[in-house]
Amino acid sequence: MAQGFPKQELLATLRCSPDALLPCKLDWPIHRLRYWGGDPRDNRPPGQTVWKDIWGVTWRKESPDPALMPFPIAHPLERSISRLDHMSWPDPCEPGRFADLAHIRPDQDRLLVAEHPFSLFERAWLLAGMQNLQTAVLDRCDLVEALIGRIADFEIRIAREYLRIGVEAAWIRDDYGVSSGGIFGPELWRRLIKPHLALLLEVYHAAGAPVVLHSCGNITPLIDDFLEIGLDAVDPLQPNCNRLDWIRRRTAGRMCLCGGIEAATLLTGNVAGTVAQTHRRIGELGRDGGYVVGPDDEWSYPASTREAMISTVELYRNAARRKRRQE
Numbered sequence: 001m002a003q004g005f006p007k008q009e010l011l012a013t014l015r016c017s018p019d020a021l022l023p024c025k026l027d028w029p030i031h032r033l034r035y036w037g038g039d040p041r042d043n044r045p046p047g048q049t050v051w052k053d054i055w056g057v058t059w060r061k062e063s064p065d066p067a068l069m070p071f072p073i074a075h076p077l078e079r080s081i082s083r084l085d086h087m088s089w090p091d092p093c094e095p096g097r098f099a100d101l102a103h104i105r106p107d108q109d110r111l112l113v114a115e116h117p118f119s120l121f122e123r124a125w126l127l128a129g130m131q132n133l134q135t136a137v138l139d140r141c142d143l144v145e146a147l148i149g150r151i152a153d154f155e156i157r158i159a160r161e162y163l164r165i166g167v168e169a170a171w172i173r174d175d176y177g178v179s180s181g182g183i184f185g186p187e188l189w190r191r192l193i194k195p196h197l198a199l200l201l202e203v204y205h206a207a208g209a210p211v212v213l214h215s216c217g218n219i220t221p222l223i224d225d226f227l228e229i230g231l232d233a234v235d236p237l238q239p240n241c242n243r244l245d246w247i248r249r250r251t252a253g254r255m256c257l258c259g260g261i262e263a264a265t266l267l268t269g270n271v272a273g274t275v276a277q278t279h280r281r282i283g284e285l286g287r288d289g290g291y292v293v294g295p296d297d298e299w300s301y302p303a304s305t306r307e308a309m310i311s312t313v314e315l316y317r318n319a320a321r322r323k324r325r326q327e
Contacts, residue, residue: 031111114167279312
């Protein structure tokens with residue numbers, strides 16, 4: 001392509017316009033911004049393989065590959081969530097939190113997207129430890145509610161700081177499922193997560209910024225809840241554990257879908273499989289707009305399958321362009 005994919009077409013897709021050109025996650029025009037401390041590697045001392053992040057979570061770097069995440073090995077609330085009030089919380093408005101983003105300005109070609117990594121549930125289990133958090137949900141759910149409420153306050157203040165520097169959309173990462181089902185039942189999700197996620201969305205929507213939720217695993221049981229709180233888009237729609245046809249029927253014209261193509265097909269260099277899956281997903285999910293084509297995970301893909309997906313998507317874009325010229 002001589003020019004990049006138009007930013008306004010991506011925005012139109014996120015708003016479920018049926019006439020927008022078809023975006024693809026492999027060439028969509030986004031510039032993700034992340035506050036300092038959002039990634040546990042931000043404050044890793046040079047040469048250290050074990051360190052604490054701004055929340056007090058201890059991480060260990062087990063792979064020499066800088067692209068691979070470290071592993072959490074200790075949690076500040078692992079003894080008891082009741083120690084919540086004694087924990088030292090990071091300040092979302094600390095001067096250095098957004099210092100690296102101070103030069104950022106709105107871009108006519110790329111959408112400025114604010115990242116919320118390890119948001120809400122993921123932050124809760126990082127602070128308490130997964131097993132301890134699950135035990136507390138059964139024994140002292142009120143403490144878990146208090147913990148997630150404190151995390152949500154942090155995320156909302158981070159969102160307001162992002163908006164001050166001019167972000168135009170948000171990307172919230174918070175996994176709610178595994179391949180076999182949800183991490184916890186829908187009723188518990190509605191109690192612990194939904195009210196806080198709704199408030200975070202309200203902050204961005206008040207500024208006209210759409211919100212994409214990245215949640216791996218089976219999120220099919222939560223689709224109606226996502227619609228109720230006004231979520232704009234959901235990613236990455238892993239096809240091996242979600243009812244994609246049902247999700248599309250339920251969300252058509254109301255919520256954008258992103259992904260849905262098995263990353264393994266691209267990673268193995270399967271060009272024919274990539275082309276076939278791309279056509280299939282566009283037919284299933286993209287006939288009436290509100291779909292961003294793409295794999296169901298984020299990796300560095302071989303040039304052959306990457307180009308195969310983009311070229312296939314371009315066939316649909318060209319058809320849409322011809323139709324526009326004829327109208």
